[in-house]
Amino acid sequence: MKNCEHEEEHAYAAARAKCNMPSDDDIAALAAAFKAISEPSRLKILFALRQGEMCVYHIVDAVGGTQSAVSHQLRILRDNRVIKARRDGQNIVYSLADAHVVAVLELACRHLNCKL
Amino acid sequence: MKNCEHEEEHAYAAARAKCNMPSDDDIAALAAAFKAISEPSRLKILFALRQGEMCVYHIVDAVGGTQSAVSHQLRILRDNRVIKARRDGQNIVYSLADAHVVAVLELACRHLNCKL
DNA sequence: TTATTATATGAATAAGTGTTCATATAATAT
DNA sequence: ATATTATATGAACACTTATTCATATAATAA
Numbered sequence: 001m002k003n004c005e006h007e008e009e010h011a012y013a014a015a016r017a018k019c020n021m022p023s024d025d026d027i028a029a030l031a032a033a034f035k036a037i038s039e040p041s042r043l044k045i046l047f048a049l050r051q052g053e054m055c056v057y058h059i060v061d062a063v064g065g066t067q068s069a070v071s072h073q074l075r076i077l078r079d080n081r082v083i084k085a086r087r088d089g090q091n092i093v094y095s096l097a098d099a100h101v102v103a104v105l106e107l108a109c110r111h112l113n114c115k116l
Numbered sequence: 117m118k119n120c121e122h123e124e125e126h127a128y129a130a131a132r133a134k135c136n137m138p139s140d141d142d143i144a145a146l147a148a149a150f151k152a153i154s155e156p157s158r159l160k161i162l163f164a165l166r167q168g169e170m171c172v173y174h175i176v177d178a179v180g181g182t183q184s185a186v187s188h189q190l191r192i193l194r195d196n197r198v199i200k201a202r203r204d205g206q207n208i209v210y211s212l213a214d215a216h217v218v219a220v221l222e223l224a225c226r227h228l229n230c231k232l
Numbered sequence: 233t234t235a236t237t238a239t240a241t242g243a244a245t246a247a248g249t250g251t252t253c254a255t256a257t258a259a260t261a262t
Numbered sequence: 263a264t265a266t267t268a269t270a271t272g273a274a275c276a277c278t279t280a281t282t283c284a285t286a287t288a289a290t291a292a
Binding site: 171172173183184187188190191205206207208 | 237238239240241
C-alpha cells in the first residue's frame with residue numbers, strides 16, 4: 001500500500017473511522033433494526049400501517065399470506081420497536097412506532113426512485 | 117371480525133393500503149437495499165466510509181476482518197448501489213453512493229439513541 | 233517476462249431466517 | 263362452563279447468507 005494517489009487522506013479517514021466507529025452494541029442494534037425492515041412481507045406490513053393503525057385481521061387482508069405468517073412477522077417488527085401494539089377487546093391493534101419509520105421508508109423510496 | 121371498536125376505520129385503512137401498496141418489484145428493491153445495510157460488518161464499512169473515501173486496504177484496517185470477507189461485503193454494497201467504486205492505479209477507491217445513505221444511517225441512529 | 237501488490241471471486245461450510253402446521257392463549261359470548 | 267373469535271407461538275423444513283480458503287484478475291515494477 002504505497003501507490004494509491006490519495007494514500008494519505010485515506011489513511012487519515014481510516015484513523016478517524018476507528019475513533020468514530022459506533023460501539024458493537026450500537027452496530028448490532030442498527031443491524032437488527034434494518035434487518036427487521038428488510039423482508040418483503042414485513043415491508044408490506046409497514047406500507048399497510050402507513051395508512052393508519054389496523055388489527056391483525058385487516059393487516060392480513062391488506063398484505064396477503066396466512067395469519068400465522070403475518071403474526072410471526074408482526075412479532076419481529078414489534079420486538080425491534082418498528083411497530084407498536086395495543087389491545088382493543090379481542091383485537092390487537094398495530095401501528096408504526098414513530099415518525100422515523102415513515103421517514104426511513106420515504107428516504108429509501110427516493111433513493112431507489114420507487115413511487116409512493 | 118365484527119367486534120373491534122375501530123373496525124370501520126381499519127377496514128378503510130386496509131382498503132387504502134391495497135390501493136397504495138408499492139409494486140412487488142419496488143418492495144423487492146427496498147428489501148434488498150435494507151438487507152444490504154443490515155449486517156454488522158457492512159454497517160461498519162458504511163460508518164467508515166462516512167469519514168471519506170477509502171481503498172480496500174484502509175477499509176480492512178478500519179473495520180477489521182479479512183481482506184476476502186471485506187471484499188465480499190463491498191460487492192454486496194456496491195451491487196445494491198449503497199457505495200460506489202472508482203479505480204486509482206492498483207487501488208479501488210470506495211465511497212458512499214449518495215447523501216441518502218448517510219441520512220438513513222443518521223435517522224436510524226436517532227431512532228435507537230445511538231451516539232454518532 | 234516474471235514478480236509483486238491490490239482486489240475480487242468461486243466453492244464449501246456453518247449459521248441464520250421465513251413459512252407452514254398444529255396448537256396455545258386470551259377475550260368474549262352463550 | 264363451553265364455544266367461538268382473534269391472535270400468538272413452538273417445531274420443523276427449506277432456503278438464504280456470511281465467512282473462510284484457495285485462487286483468479288488487474289495494475290505496476292523490475
